[in-house]
Amino acid sequence: xxxxxxxxxxxxxxxxxxxxxxxxxxxxxxxxxxxxxxxxxxxxxxxxxxxxxxxxxxxxxxxxxxxxxxxxxxxxxxxxxxxxxxxxxxxxxxxxxxxxxxxxxxxxxxxxxxxxxxxxxxxxxxxxxxxxxxxxxxxxxxxxxxxxxxxxxxxxxxxxxxxxxxxxxxxxxxxxxxxxxxxxxxxxxxxxxxxxxxxxx
Numbered sequence: 140x141x142x143x144x145x146x147x148x149x150x151x152x153x154x155x156x157x158x159x160x161x162x163x164x165x166x167x168x169x170x171x172x173x174x175x176x177x178x179x180x181x182x183x184x185x186x187x188x189x190x191x192x193x194x195x196x197x198x199x200x201x202x203x204x205x206x207x208x209x210x211x212x213x214x215x216x217x218x219x220x221x222x223x224x225x226x227x228x229x230x231x232x233x234x235x236x237x238x239x240x241x242x243x244x245x246x247x248x249x250x251x252x253x254x255x256x257x258x259x260x261x262x263x264x265x266x267x268x269x270x271x272x273x274x275x276x277x278x279x280x281x282x283x284x285x286x287x288x289x290x291x292x293x294x295x296x297x298x299x300x301x302x303x304x305x306x307x308x309x310x311x312x313x314x315x316x317x318x319x320x321x322x323x324x325x326x327x328x329x330x331x332x333x334x335x336x337x338x339x340x
Contacts, residue, residue: 142340179336180253181212182246184260191218191227191327194320197264198229199244201308201333202237202315204257209308211316213334214276217292221282222326229329230274231295231306234315238264249334257337258308268317275306275316282324308335 157168189198198216203209218227241264246256278293296303308314318331 179338180256181249181334181336182253182256182258183249183332183334184244184246185330185332186244186262187330188219189262189329189331191229191320191329192323192325194323195267196320196323197238197241197267197317198320198329199260199262199331199333200234200238200241200264200268200315200317201335202234202259202261202268202312203308203310204259204337205312206310207257207337207339208310209258210304210336210338211306211308211333212336214295214318214331215292215333216278216294216318216329216331218280218282218289218327219330220326220328221280221289221324223324224283225324226322227280227282227324227327227329228277228321229318230277230321232270232274232317232319233272233308234268234313234317235271236269236313237261237315238266238268238317240265258335260333268315270317270319274319274321277321280324280327282327 156171158171159166159168186199191198216229238261241261244260244262246258246260276295280291308316
């Protein structure tokens with residue numbers, strides 16, 4: 140459905156529910172809001188058995204479609220296997236061109252009534268997309284033989300951030316993000332998923 144508006148005209152009888160308080164010299168009315176169900180189309184791309192053994196491979200890339208903006212809501216990574224000791228590190232960077240030649244991942248709608256995703260996903264492109272800027276987040280997994288973190292999981296963002304914008308990918312097929320292997324570990328395998336919303340605004 141398209142974005143819409145509702146015109147409100149002041150009249151008699153109806154009342155807005157508010158909470159009154161004083162801020163500085165002003166008495167203000169905070170409006171009480173009842174939250175509705177989320178309505179923005181949301182999508183998920185899951186990966187499994189993806190190698191983290193070679194850097195700077197892109198474990199997965201997410202590219203925007205031609206029309207809609209993507210807001211990354213959730214990135215989850217889990218280390219499932221490793222054959223050597225060390226530290227596997229995978230970070231999130233922007234892409235300004237798409238990689239090619241990897242494994243295609245078909246994103247799925249969380250609500251089957253939503254439109255098909257505009258965003259695309261690919262694992263381990265053979266020709267890497269062009270990364271830009273600094274890392275937004277780096278997940279680190281210890282594979283020390285004495286205390287391996289096999290099946291350890293990391294999630295971004297780690298906590299709810301109600302007053303912070305999510306990671307945004309502008310509309311356009313050259314715009315995206317990649318999960319880049321910063322430090323590789325022999326025999327390492329990761330699973331995970333990335334969740335995002337798509338809107339025209």
